[in-house]
Structures are given as C-alpha cells and as structure tokens.
Amino acid sequence: MELLEKIKTAITEKFPQAIENYEVSYDFPVFYIKKDEIHQVLEFLKTDTELNFHFLTDLTGIQSADEKQLGVIYHLHNMPKNYRVRLKTYFDINKPEIPTATDLWPGANWMERETYDFFGVKFKGHPKLKKILNVDEMDAFPLRKDFPLEDQTRDDKSDKMFGR
C-alpha cells in the first residue's frame, strides 16, 4: 500500500527506532509505535506538511489477548487528502502510563478520560484525569478482561461458554 510506505518512510527518517511493526488491515495502514516515542510521532504526523494528520478521529484503549498488556489506539485523519492511519502502542499492564495527546488535540481530553475510566491507562500531563462515565466510587476498570460482565461477586459461575 502506497500510503503505508509513505508514512513508514517519513517516520523512520525522523525516528528510526519508533516503529515496532506495521501492517495493512482492511485498507487501513496500521503502525505499532513504541510507547516512549508515541507523543513525538503523533506530533510529527500532525505538524508534517506532507502527511498533515490534523484530525484525531478516535482514541481508545484495548487489552492484549494475553491480558498482560494494555494498548492505546489512535485513528488519525488527513481530511484534504483523505488519508487515514491507525497507530497502536502497547505497554505493560502494571505500569500503564503514556503521555497525553491533549496538548496536540483538545478533543483528546474526554477520549483519554474514557480510556482511563475503562482501562486504567494513566495519561501523563492530562489536565483533569478522572472518571467520566462510571460512578466515582467504582474501583475497577470494567473493560479489562478480568472484570466479569455479570455477578462480579460470584465465583461458581463461568460465562466462557454461552455468554451468561
């Protein structure tokens, strides 16, 4: 995919170590970026005149299949040229810290709060990182896989088979 190559070359030129992996998934270029360089890469993609990913479409979290890592997923969009890209960054679940993107896009504010609320990802530098959709008393991160959907207090029940 042409766009993938273009973004890959641009990022590697500036940050030779940043890209861990890349792929094309359903016509969407996807990059796995190292956590330490994610903020610089986002800033570069936003300010670069050629790539110009000026619009943050979406920001959300995910837990890896082995449940040992958390991830944050960014969808960026360059409207004039209609480029879209997905950036993913994974980090250890016991140390879920990542720099905030609110300084680049004010719109990232609530999306990061939502990600914190549901996955417990701490966004360093976020102006007001507190729960947004769940009640303040909630002490779990409900979208993590170890949080059961129903009957959180029972241990004689498994919803692995049919969902209930």
Next chain:
Amino acid sequence: MTKIKNSSSENNKVEEEKEYSILNLGPTHPATHGIFQNILKMDGEIIHEAEPTVGYIHRAFEKIAERRPYNQIRPLTDRLNYCSSPINNIGWDMTVEKLLGVKIPKKVDYMRVIIMELARIADHLICNSVIGVDTGAMTGFLYIFQWREKIYEIYESICGARLTTNIGRIGGFDKEWTKETWDKIHYFLEHYPKALQEFTNLLERNKIFMDRTINCGPISAEMALSYSFTGPNLRAAGVDYDVRVMNPYSSYQDFKFDVPIGQSGDTYDRFMVRQHEMWNSLEIIRQAIKNMPKDEPFKADVPDFFLPPKEEVYNNMEALIYHFKIIMGEMDIPKGEVYHCVEGGNGELGFYLVSDGGRTPFRLHFRRPCFIYYQAYPEMVKGIMLSDAIITMSSMNVIAGELDA
C-alpha cells in the same frame, strides 16, 4: 502646578467585588433534552464557567458487546443515537460485512440508502424543530412532528419497531419490502416537502428567530477541528467534511447531492445546514427509488446470518443445524480489525471492531460523535447568557444515549 487629588484614573478605579453563584442545570431539566448535568458558575445571567457531568445513562454497551454474537449487537446500536437508529444498525451491519468480505447487491445498498436518509430526516427534524421550541416557537414543532411519525410508520412496516428499530440483517434485509412500505415512502415523498417548506417559511427568514440564533454559541473551524467535531456541527463551521462523500459506503458514490456548509458555526448556521440536508436527503431518496435495480435479491449470500425458512427447519436436518447455530451465535468469523464509519445524524459514527475469531468481538469501540464534540460545550458557552447556552446545546444535537453509550 499643583496636583489635584482624586482626578487621576488610578484613584477612580473601583475594586469590584464579584461573587459567582453556582447553578445546577440538570441532570433532568426539560431544556437539556436528555440527562446531562451542567454545573454552571454564573455571574448574574452570564455563564462564567461550565462543568459538564455525563454518564447518567451509561449502559456499558462496549462490555456487553464482548459477550454477544455479532447479530445480537445490532439492538445495542439502536440505543446509541435513538433519533436515527437505522443509521446505527446499518453502520454496524456494514462493519461486520467489511470484516467478512461480503459482496452486497446494489439493490440492498439502495434500500439502505433510502432508510438511512429517512433516518437522517427524522433526526434533523427533531433537532431543528426543538431549536424552535427552545427559542419560543412551538408551532413549527407541533406542525412538523407528525412527519416523524410517518417515518416511524415506514420503519414499522419494514421491521415492526418504531424507535429502537433493529432494522436489517448482516447482509441485507430479512424480507422484501411490501407494497405497503413503498406506498408509505411515496406518500412521504409527495407530502413531506410541503410541510418542510412551511416549516422553512416559519423560521428560516424569521426576524425574531434570526436575531435569537445568529452569533449564538459560535465555534471557529479551527477549534471545531481540534475538538474533533464531525457532521452538521463541523459543516456549520465551514469544513466540507461528509463521510458520505469522502469515504462513500453503501453506494453513496452513485448519488448526486450537495454538502451544505455554514460560515460562523453558530446556532443559525447549524440550523440551516440541517435544513439543507433534509432537502438533500429527499433528493437522494428520489434518486435511489428511480435507479433501484430490479431483479436483484434483497440480501447478500451470507447463510450464517439469515434464518432458513421454517418449513425447512422442521423437515431438513441441515436447516435445523443452521437455525440452531444462528440462534446460539456459533458462526465462523475471521480474525481482523476493522474501522468503519458512516455519516450519522450528528457526525461520523465509527465502529472499531477487533475480532479474534471467536463468536463475539474481542473489542468493540463506538466512535460516538456526540461524546466527542460535547466536550467543547464549556468552551462555547463561556461568557454567554444562560438562555443562549440552552439553544446552543439543542442546536448541537447532543443525544444522551449516544453520549453515554
């Protein structure tokens, strides 16, 4: 020269003592059209600071979806933006179709376009008539609201439900539309424009309405983009971004329509953009009916998602197995990650779906336009009057169900 005391400007400076009062707007307030709380710091009638609290009807759809088979997630999407549920339903179906790689017949695309544009009309119609109500013009609302009813009757004749429609299936529709449905659609196309024109005459160039809404709650294009605005709110600020044009889905590339844009992103512009989109939607529906392919099936070939006919289920083992598998949701879904977006009633509605090959999604995230653009609300109402803040909110078309998911 002697200095006269008390004449210099320094001495005339009066230290004004200000005391702000706190006002709770909501959680249930008739003017917020949904359950939102805004803690306002007021200086008289001017809003000094606003602090929105959301999440009052959070129902954990993303978590529930991780335990549900794919065709049982559609009812969840109904309850996002419940003013235009069919767009959500069809958006979800198309996301799964993208994952499965299903080829959809043109006819299904066109039928979907008709339904989605009807839903867009219903959505904009509620929003615009409610702007009227909030500015004190009840007549338009009462007059035009029966046309939403007619749209709901069309949904009803297709899928049996009115508000939470659960319309269509993965791969198309569950059955062919009846003559009654088509009659209702034609009736709507024939008579609705007259009502819309009267509504237009009532408000669009109405001096009182214009004075009330122009320059009320404006947002610049730069700020709208930085806050990830989409949909009519972004277009009102002057950015011609429409998913239907930029990333055409469901054969939108076959249709000719304009993308209306505003200039200042104020309440009046948002109102006008929605007005124009309603006319455009009518035009799109007419084109879809005119160019509707004949002799094509109403569904794609995806037996995994369509129940076999009942006679076969009772007499044929294969069909019985299929019936059981579909009901229990035991289908083979490929691994993969999809992002699919549609132009919802109030912006880019995105579905980010991660499948690990199991019977349920591994992760499903809804990009809910309301949730994202509502965070700019405190910024937009800073320094304006309380009554203006109310119509700014209703013109932003914030839907509680979508906001809280």
